[in-house]
Amino acid sequence: MAVGRLSLEDRQTIAAGLAEGRSYAQIARQIGRPTSTVSREVARNGHRDYDAAAAQQARRRGPRKRVSETPANTAEDVQHAFITELASTLAATGMPRMASRVFASLATSTADTMTAANLVRALGVSPASVSKAIGYLEGMELVERHVEPGSRKERYGVGDDVWTRAVRADSSGHASVAEVADRGITLFGDDSPVGVRLAHMGRFFATLTEQLRGSDLADPTVDDAMTIVAALGHMRHRMTRAQLAIALEWNLHRLDDALQQLRQHPVLADPFTVHENNAGYCLQARPDRLSAGQRAALQKSEASTDDQ
Numbered sequence: 001m002a003v004g005r006l007s008l009e010d011r012q013t014i015a016a017g018l019a020e021g022r023s024y025a026q027i028a029r030q031i032g033r034p035t036s037t038v039s040r041e042v043a044r045n046g047h048r049d050y051d052a053a054a055a056q057q058a059r060r061r062g063p064r065k066r067v068s069e070t071p072a073n074t075a076e077d078v079q080h081a082f083i084t085e086l087a088s089t090l091a092a093t094g095m096p097r098m099a100s101r102v103f104a105s106l107a108t109s110t111a112d113t114m115t116a117a118n119l120v121r122a123l124g125v126s127p128a129s130v131s132k133a134i135g136y137l138e139g140m141e142l143v144e145r146h147v148e149p150g151s152r153k154e155r156y157g158v159g160d161d162v163w164t165r166a167v168r169a170d171s172s173g174h175a176s177v178a179e180v181a182d183r184g185i186t187l188f189g190d191d192s193p194v195g196v197r198l199a200h201m202g203r204f205f206a207t208l209t210e211q212l213r214g215s216d217l218a219d220p221t222v223d224d225a226m227t228i229v230a231a232l233g234h235m236r237h238r239m240t241r242a243q244l245a246i247a248l249e250w251n252l253h254r255l256d257d258a259l260q261q262l263r264q265h266p267v268l269a270d271p272f273t274v275h276e277n278n279a280g281y282c283l284q285a286r287p288d289r290l291s292a293g294q295r296a297a298l299q300k301s302e303a304s305t306d307d308q
Contacts, residue, residue: 005059006033006041011052014038018050019124021087021101039077083108098125102133103142106158113146113157160223178205222268224250224258229269232283240280 006014010031017027024042028035045055083104090100105122106114114122119130134156137143142162146155181202188194231248232239239247245255259281262274272283290298 006031006037008052008056011041011055014041015050015052018042021084021091021097023084023088024081026088039081043074043077079108096133096136098129099133099136101125102130103137103158106143106156109157113155115153115155119156174205175209178202178209181205221257221261222265224254225261225265225268228255228258228262228281229272229274229283232274232281233272236283238280238282244281 010033013031014027017030024038025035028038031038041055042050045051045058086107087097087100087104090103091097095103101123102119105119111118116127116130116134119134120127123130134143138145142158143156144159144162146157147153148155178201181198184198185195185202188198190196190199227248228244231244241252241255241259244250245252248255250258259274259276262268266273269283271286271289273286275282275284
């Protein structure tokens with residue numbers, strides 16, 4: 001492992017690695033240095049605005065006083081390292097690298113949404129790169145576009161139901177693959193090597209489509225249904241339909257769809273059931289989850305606690 005001061009070439013490698021979304025550990029391995037050396041170097045020289053030439057020039061002017069140095073591994077450093085790691089992990093799944101960096105920035109943004117200009121500044125890339133990445137992510141239904149009221153400025157964010165929407169998009173894509181494979185079988189012949197290969201492909205993607213479309217995960221109301229369960233569990237008392245809608249900031253149509261999902265699939269609330277009457281909704285433990293002896297013991301324990 002190299003020792004001594006960083007060279008201009010080392011700093012240029014660091015700058016290139018940051019621009020490509022690499023982690024500090026990956027950059028450190030590339031230049032043969034400890035990860036802490038890279039994190040301190042970046043923290044001392046502008047963090048996200050790190051510039052190799054400026055960092056080299058600053059070093060030639062001599063070390064800064066210790067009291068003015070930015071401590072290594074600050075909360076901001078740790079957060080930036082996490083965002084970089086998240087982007088790298090997404091890229092490893094096959095997502096384009098720039099789309100991974102944009103998604104990671106949006107997913108971890110404390111402002112909920114960001115403009116294209118925000119992303120350009122945060123990532124240090126061109127507007128065209130951000131625009132292309134946003135187009136890819138919108139096509140995958142992984143980001144949402146919002147227009148500010150009274151303005152033409154567009155903002156982008158990651159919605160709470162992003163994964164259920166992505167599953168639905170995937171199921172449509174899988175169905176298309178199955179349909180194209182079927183056409184290929186007709187074209188090449190079902191008894192040809194190509195036809196046999198396409199038949200296997202078609203069956204696989206057709207089965208996958210059925211599983212996704214038949215799965216509760218592909219229905220966005222499932223997530224809403226479980227949110228209702230969480231809300232009732234959090235409040236621990238009966239809530240009316242109107243109170244739930246106001247508390248969750250949903251319209252009544254969305255609330256009713258989620259409640260209907262709970263009626264049709266009570267397993268979503270397991271080990272509870274959502275009990276409803278004219279007074280509203282509340283959670284109750286499923287009677288089949290506890291034996292008569294267990295219920296009696298719990299009631300006895302509760303009575304003993306009340307007496308104290």
